[in-house]
Amino acid sequence: MYRKTISDKISLEGIGIHTGKVSKITFLPAQEPLGIRFIKQKKYSKPFIINANLENVKTTARGTSIGEGTLVINTVEHILSACAGLGIDDLDIKINSCEPPVLDGSSAEFTKALLKANIKEKKGQTKFFLKFGKQFEFNEGKSFYKTKPHHGLRFKLKFANKHKLVGSQTIEVNLNSESYQKEIAPARTFGFKNEIDCLLKAGLALGGSLNNAIIIDDEQILTSSGKLRFDNEFARHKLLDLIGDLKLTGFDFKDIFIEAGYTGHKTNVDFAKLLKRKTVKTI
Numbered sequence: 001m002y003r004k005t006i007s008d009k010i011s012l013e014g015i016g017i018h019t020g021k022v023s024k025i026t027f028l029p030a031q032e033p034l035g036i037r038f039i040k041q042k043k044y045s046k047p048f049i050i051n052a053n054l055e056n057v058k059t060t061a062r063g064t065s066i067g068e069g070t071l072v073i074n075t076v077e078h079i080l081s082a083c084a085g086l087g088i089d090d091l092d093i094k095i096n097s098c099e100p101p102v103l104d105g106s107s108a109e110f111t112k113a114l115l116k117a118n119i120k121e122k123k124g125q126t127k128f129f130l131k132f133g134k135q136f137e138f139n140e141g142k143s144f145y146k147t148k149p150h151h152g153l154r155f156k157l158k159f160a161n162k163h164k165l166v167g168s169q170t171i172e173v174n175l176n177s178e179s180y181q182k183e184i185a186p187a188r189t190f191g192f193k194n195e196i197d198c199l200l201k202a203g204l205a206l207g208g209s210l211n212n213a214i215i216i217d218d219e220q221i222l223t224s225s226g227k228l229r230f231d232n233e234f235a236r237h238k239l240l241d242l243i244g245d246l247k248l249t250g251f252d253f254k255d256i257f258i259e260a261g262y263t264g265h266k267t268n269v270d271f272a273k274l275l276k277r278k279t280v281k282t283i
């Protein structure tokens with residue numbers, strides 16, 4: 001199989017969930033096998049490039065931020081998730097702010113845009129995957145991750161919260177482009193009302209609203225349409241985030257079953273580092 005990029009350029013615009021400011025991104029075809037890169041045009045200087053990889057992770061609080069030097073791009077996980085879900089290896093992303101637009105809080109709009117830009121194989125550039133190498137478990141606090149061999153790529157993720165309207169949820173899926181688009185991409189980000197009040201006080205989530213997040217109040221679950229897209233939408237969104245954070249390894253995966261629970265961006269990134277060391281490169 002060959003590496004994949006897109007054929008055409010395409011732009012998306014909207015507000016960033018944390019900054020609350022309008023942001024524009026443009027997906028551009030990438031000829032070189034250099035992975036996913038964010039490109040920021042700075043005034044009076046040449047464009048600044050940040051490679052989406054584990055070495056460049058800056059923070060993992062309320063989203064995954066990557067950066068080089070003083071330049072940081074926040075909340076990159078939903079775009080990376082769309083790239084991983086669609087099997088895109090190389091992509092240049094021009095961005096005019098420090099955070100991509102949140103859009104509807106899922107990766108559905110990114111996925112649609114990338115498909116519209118015509119994903120193509122790059123003849124002559126062989127694609128390498130990471131595949132099962134050694135069975136291992138990784139635990140950090142309440143979070144757990146386990147791997148075992150599998151024919152294909154399969155994920156199982158558990159999310160639980162003591163809130164009476166949430167409880168325990170699980171999603172289990174064989175991951176490929178079709179299942180990603182149908183089962184994972186539409187799952188939206190969510191937050192608990194009391195948490196959101198704290199975030200706002202800390203100057204975060206300034207762009208958050210029912211247009212881009214599900215809000216869980218004491219007595220009800222609030223969404224823009226009045227209903228959830230899936231009964232287990234929270235578990236699905238947590239898997240969307242994990243898939244995005246694992247793309248920071250620079251690879252897609254095959255022949256591995258990854259089971260995880262109580263995940264967060266910090267533990268996802270720590271697991272990604274470990275996974276990169278314990279898997280083997282294959283075509």
Ligand SMILES: [Zn+2]
Nearest residue numbers: 077189237241
């Ligand atoms: Zn997310």
